[in-house]
């Protein structure tokens with residue numbers, strides 16, 4: 001099978017008009033597809049209303065027990081079900097999941113090293129067989145950023161990581177393209193200027209831009225996950241504005257394309 005794995009970030013989801021526009025494009029995407037959504041911005045806002053201040057380290061959320069409740073409500077509840085309903089309206093047979101549903105994504109609580117991330121899960125296993133059954137039935141799986149450890153605990157997992165792990169697992173048997181859709185034109189030299197796009201990036205350029213703090217916060221997990229997916233067999237990774245999804249799917253020039261090898265650009 002040819003499968004598109006599309007990740008949509010919280011900044012787009014938080015804007016109802018932009019979300020609707022993106023879902024309409026996603027609905028037009030041909031072939032088998034899986035959607036993974038974040039919602040970090042909204043979890044931070046709802047948490048703050050409850051007096052819980054967000055704590056992020058390199059784009060990843062420190063998740064204590066109260067925060068885990070908030071992210072479960074916001075990601076697996078509100079956002080996931082709204083997206084599923086909107087996709088159903090667009091005649092996509094969407095089904096919403098956390099990793100616990102059908103044991104689709106099992107993770108393990110991240111071990112404490114320098115930082116204690118709390119209830120954050122590192123993905124250990126994706127059930128590709130069940131995923132294939134769903135895709136064969138033309139179901140469009142929609143994943144939130146919640147996984148489980150099969151010991152009764154839900155865990156918060158970065159949505160970019162979920163997209164990359166699903167892509168990697170499916171790439172063992174299938175041809176997989178991974179799209180990270182968000183609110184910027186791609187990797188930028190000046191994050192406030194969409195014209196400063198880096199059209200191709202490899203790990204050497206990434207290391208340099210990260211060292212110079214040109215790439216920071218949420219862009220770090222995105223690129224770490226993009227390179228990891230490519231190294232593990234994903235054919236193609238694209239990163240760019242949600243509204244350019246269809247252009248990207250047709251191979252038209254847009255966004256940042258991630259290159260697999262350090263020597264790709266030389």
Ligand SMILES: Nc1ncnc2c1ncn2[C@@H]1O[C@H](COP(=O)(O)OP(=O)(O)O)[C@@H](O)[C@H]1O
Pocket residue numbers: 008009010011012038039040059181182183184186187188189190191214215216217218219222
């Ligand atoms: N070099 C860069 N180019 C573009 N965006 C960057 C860069 N470095 C940091 N960022 C920030 O990363 C953000 C994207 O990460 P994140 O907020 O996690 O996205 P998402 O919407 O997918 O959740 C951008 O909105 C931008 O603020």
Ligand SMILES: CC(=O)N[C@@H](CCC(=O)OP(=O)(O)O)C(=O)O
Pocket residue numbers: 008009010011037038039040041043059060061071120145156157158159160218
């Ligand atoms: C562990 C961890 O960082 N989890 C993320 C999951 C949501 C997410 O990734 O949302 P965006 O894609 O909108 O950033 C978080 O709670 O922010």
